[in-house]
Amino acid sequence: MSGNAAATVEFDRAAKQYAGSEDYAIRDLSLTIPAGKLTIFIGPSGSGKTTAMRLVNRMIELTDGDVRVDGVSVKDRSPAELRRGIGYAIQQIGLFPHQTVAENIATVPKLIGWDDKRVKARTTELLELIGLEPELAKRYPAQLSGGQRQRVGVARALAADPPLLLMDEPFGAIDPITRGRLQEEFRRLQTELGKTVIFVTHDIDEALKLGDHIAVLRPGGELAQFATAEELVRDPADEFVEQFVGADRMIARLEWLTQVRGERT
Known part of the structure; x- marks a missing residue:
């Protein structure tokens, strides 16, 4: 990954079979995730969506095929090197409880050798970006609300300005009202920053x-369809996609899509 520009991610017949299992978690997955865009992985339980995402940063190793980030195979990089250029945010957030908000955000920048002045400036910038008051920098995770902790998790993933961000059900444990607000704020943030994002969810509306x-x-981890939201609703590839997306409510969904996307323009 060169510089901090957004990264392209290619799955090339990627496959994963866990030890002791006769079935594949991911099978023959091929698609290209364009740079600077937010791509969702979705499917029912057992579809391998989280497995597919975690192949990108080698949290899980490939059984067959390849994943390339900006044209370079993930297998040609050490996991540690690879992960320094990839932000990672998960539902459980994973903040260090005995570190302050500022210290949590600074984890990766310090790991890669940023000096204290640069780390402090970046922390201040990110707190403003995610809508948290500067005084919260000195608090510990237990002193924050769930929504605030989730924001800090996103800030930590963005701290070293990575070209690629992986997000696994990042808002899944938040109440519906806060979740809706976080979704809007994150979409605005992604559009502003132009990062490549792979985002796993089980929620079709999200x-x-x-x-x-x-x-x-x-x-079984096979790709059923890769499309824009509008294409998915208007032209589902088969009966499975149609039922999963709820294309039987196509007109209502199209009206809703027009409304929520229109509000962002």
């Missing part, structure tokens, strides 16, 4: 609301 492109995976 996928349609946020995604520039949506990859629908069927049980």
Whole structure:
């Protein structure tokens, strides 16, 4: 990954079979995730959506095929080197409880050798970007609300200005009102920063609301369709996609899509 420009991610017949299992979690997955766009991985339980995402930063190793980031195979980089250029945010947030908000955000910048002045400036910038008051920098995770902790998790993932961000059900544990607000704020943030984002969710409304492109995976980890939200609703590839997306409510969904996306323009 060169500089901090957004990265392109290519899955090339990627496959994953866990030890002791006869079935594949991901099978023959091929698609290209364009730079600077937010791509959703969605599917029912057992479709391998989280497995597919975690192949990108080698949290899970490939069984077959390849994943390339800006044309370079993930297998040609050490996991540590690879992960320094990839932000990672998960539902459980994973903040260090005995570190302050500022210290949590600074984790990766310090790891890669940023000096204290640069780290402090970046922390201040990110707190403003995610809508948290500067005084919260000195608080500990237990002193924050769930929504605030989720914001800090996103800030930490963005701290070293990575070209690629992986997000696994990042807003799944938040109450519906806060979740809706976080979705809107994150979409605005992604549009402003122009990062490449791979975002895993089980919520079709969240996928349609946020995604520039949506990859629908069927049980067994095979790609059913890769399309924009509008294409997915208007022209589902098969009966599985139609039922999963709820295309039987197509007119209502199209009206809703027009409304939520129109509010962002």
